[in-house]
Amino acid sequence: MKEKSKRQTDPALAQARRDQVLCAAADCFRRKGYHGAGMAEISKTAGMSAGHIYNFFASKEAIIESIIEQDMEKVFSIFQEYEDQPGDLVTILLDGLDYAVDHHTDVNQGALDLEMFAEAARNDKVAEQLRKSDCYAREKMRNLLLSERSLIKDLSATELESRIEVMFAMINGITLRKTLNPHVDKATLLLALRPAMRVLLVPF
Amino acid sequence: MKEKSKRQTDPALAQARRDQVLCAAADCFRRKGYHGAGMAEISKTAGMSAGHIYNFFASKEAIIESIIEQDMEKVFSIFQEYEDQPGDLVTILLDGLDYAVDHHTDVNQGALDLEMFAEAARNDKVAEQLRKSDCYAREKMRNLLLSERSLIKDLSATELESRIEVMFAMINGITLRKTLNPHVDKATLLLALRPAMRVLLVPF
Amino acid sequence: MKEKSKRQTDPALAQARRDQVLCAAADCFRRKGYHGAGMAEISKTAGMSAGHIYNFFASKEAIIESIIEQDMEKVFSIFQEYEDQPGDLVTILLDGLDYAVDHHTDVNQGALDLEMFAEAARNDKVAEQLRKSDCYAREKMRNLLLSERSLIKDLSATELESRIEVMFAMINGITLRKTLNPHVDKATLLLALRPAMRVLLVPF
Amino acid sequence: MKEKSKRQTDPALAQARRDQVLCAAADCFRRKGYHGAGMAEISKTAGMSAGHIYNFFASKEAIIESIIEQDMEKVFSIFQEYEDQPGDLVTILLDGLDYAVDHHTDVNQGALDLEMFAEAARNDKVAEQLRKSDCYAREKMRNLLLSERSLIKDLSATELESRIEVMFAMINGITLRKTLNPHVDKATLLLALRPAMRVLLVPF
C-alpha cells in the first residue's frame, strides 16, 4: 500500500486550509462587504479560529489580495482559451459572451467584484493589482484583435483601444446591471449584447 | 429690538446646513469611501460639529441614502430633458452620450457611484433605493424608445428590455473602466461607444 | 461676579483630564508594569472611558513618554535648586541626598522608574528620552562640580566623568535596593551613603 | 539490537534540552524583553518546537524563574570565591570590582537584569526569588565583612547593613548607568568606583 498519510506536517493540508479561508472570506465579503465582514465571521465560516487564519495570511488585507489574485488567474486562463481556439475570431468571441454573461450575472461573483472595485478606490495596493490584471486583459485582447484572423486587424491603435474599452465596459457593466436589476436574465441580455458586441468586432 | 437673529429654527438655514453636510459627506466618501470616511472628518469638512449633524440625519447611513436620493433626482432631470427635447431621438441620445461619458469618467463621481453599488450589496435599504432609481430610469428609457419618434418603437418588450439593459451596462461600465484604466479619455471612448450605442437604437 | 465658567470648551478641563490619565497610568504601570497594565484598567482608574483617553494621547506609548517627560522636568528643577542655593557645595549636595533617598526609596516611584528603564531596553524612543534626560543631568552636575565653589574643580574631564557616573550609579542603585530589600530604610542608607558620596566630592 | 537509541526519557538529554531553552530564552529576553519575546521566537532560537518547551517548563513564567535561579547560582559561586581566596579582604573585594563592572556593563546582561527587576515589580514569585537571592548575597557579604580579616568587623549591625546596601547599590547602579549612558567604559568607572568602595571597607 502506498499510503503516506500521517506525515507530520502536511503541506497539502495547509493549502486546503488556506483555500478554506479564501472561500469563506469570499463568501463573507459577498454578503457583508470587505469592511462589513469581520475576521470573527470569516473564521467561523472557515471552520477555524480567528487566530489560526493568521498562520496563512498576514492580515485581512492579504486575504482580499489573494482573492483578487485568484480572479486574475481565471481571467488569464479565459484569454488563453480564446487564443488557443481555432476558427473565426468573431464567432469565438461572441460565443465567449455566453460564458462571460454567466460569470458576470452570477450575483455572488458580482457582489465580490463590486467589493473589490470599491476597495480599489481607497486601497492603492488593491487598485494596483486590479489594474495590472486589467492591463494584461487588454493586452491579450489587443493581440487577439490584431491577429491575422481578426477582421479589424488594420485599425489604428486608438480605434482599437476604444473598442476594447467599450467591450470591457459592456461586460463589466453587466455586473452592475445584475445588482441594479436582479430580474434580468442571461438570455435577454444576450439578445442585444451580441449585436452590440459584433459591431465592435468588424469594421464600421 | 434685535432684528433677524435669534429667530428659532430658520428652515432655510436648516436646509442650507443639510446641504452642507451632504456635500461634505459626498466629498469624503469619494476620497475615502463610505467606511473610510469618519463622521469626524465629514463634520470638519462640513464646518460644523459632529454632534450637530445628528440634528439633520439620523445616522451615517441616512446620509448616504440622502446622497443617493440627490443622484436619483439628477437622473430624473436628465431623462426629462431627453423627453422635452425635439428632433431625432437617435441624435438626441447619441449626443447625450457626451454628457454621460463626462459624468461617468469623472473619477470622483465614479468613486462615489462604486461606493454606492458596493454598499447596496450589503445594505438592503440602499439597494432598494438604487433599484428604484434604476427602475425609473429604465421606464423612462422605455417610454422614449416606444415613442413615435423612435426607430425601434415596434420591438417586442423583451427585445426592448434587452437593448436598454445593454445600453445601461455600457454607460455604467464606463465607471468601472475609469477605475481600472484611469488613462482612458473621453474622446477615445466615444469613438467606439457611439457606433455601439447606435446599433442598439435602430433595428438590427 | 466675575464668574466665567460655563465656557463651552474649557482648556483647563482638558488639561485636568490629561493629568488624570497620566496619574492613573503611572499608578497602573507601577502596579502592573507597562505591558501588564491594560488601557481598560488605566481608563477605569482615570475615571473615563478607554476611547476618551485617545483624545489626549495618540497611543499607550505616548502616555509613558509623557510620564517620562514629567520626570525629566522634576530632575531639571532639582538641579536648578542646587545651582541657585548659596553656600558650600559639598554640604548642599550631601543635604540633597536626603531628598534623593526619599525619592528613590519611594517604592511606588521606584517601580515606575524600573519600568521605564526596562522599557528603554526595547523601545528606542523611550531610551532616547531617558538618555537625553540623563545627559542633561550629567551636564548640570558637571557644571556644579566645575564651579568655583567646588573642591574638585581642577579634576581632569575623565576623572570628573567617572565620579559623576559613580554618584549617579549610587543614587539610581538605591531604587534597585529598595526593590530587592524593601525593609531597608532611609536613615540606615544615609549612614554609609553620605561618607561614600563625600569621598567623591573631595580630592582623593 | 539497536544500541542506546530509543531509550525512553534520557535524563541527560532532557537536561541538555532544558539548558538549550534557558539559553535561548535568556538571549531573546535580552534582545526583546520578557514581554517582547514570544514563545515562537524562543522555540526557534532553541531549535525545538514551541510545544516541546512545555515538556520542560510549565509556562513562560517558569522559564524566567529558572533563568533567575541560574543567576543566583552564579552569585553564590562568586561569593564562594571571595570566601575561599586568601589574603587581604579589601584587596580581594576591590579586585573583584573588576569582574563586577565587566558583568554589569555587559549591555546584554544588563538588559536581562533590568527585565528581571521590572518583572519583579509585578510578579510576586519573581520578586520573591530575587529577594531571596539578594538576601543570601547580603548575608555572605556580612559574613565576609565580619570575618577576622575584615577591617570593619567591629561595626554595629546597622552600620554594616548600611555599608552593604550602599556597596550593592553602587554595583547594581552600574547596570542602570550603562543603559542611560552606553558610552561610559569600564576603566573610567573604576577610577572613582574603587575609592568609593574602599571607603566603605574601612572604618570612617
Next chain:
DNA sequence: AATGAATGAGTCTTCATTCAT
C-alpha cells in the same frame, strides 16, 4: 442652534498554551 466631551461596542491582531499525531 450648536458644541465637543464622552462613551463603549466593535475592530484586527497577537500569543501563551494545548493536544492529536
Next chain:
DNA sequence: GATGAATGAAGACTCATTCAT
C-alpha cells in the same frame, strides 16, 4: 520524545453616536 496546527482570550485602538451645556 517531538511537532506545529489550532485555540481563544486578551490586547490596543477606532468611531458612530449621545448628551450636558
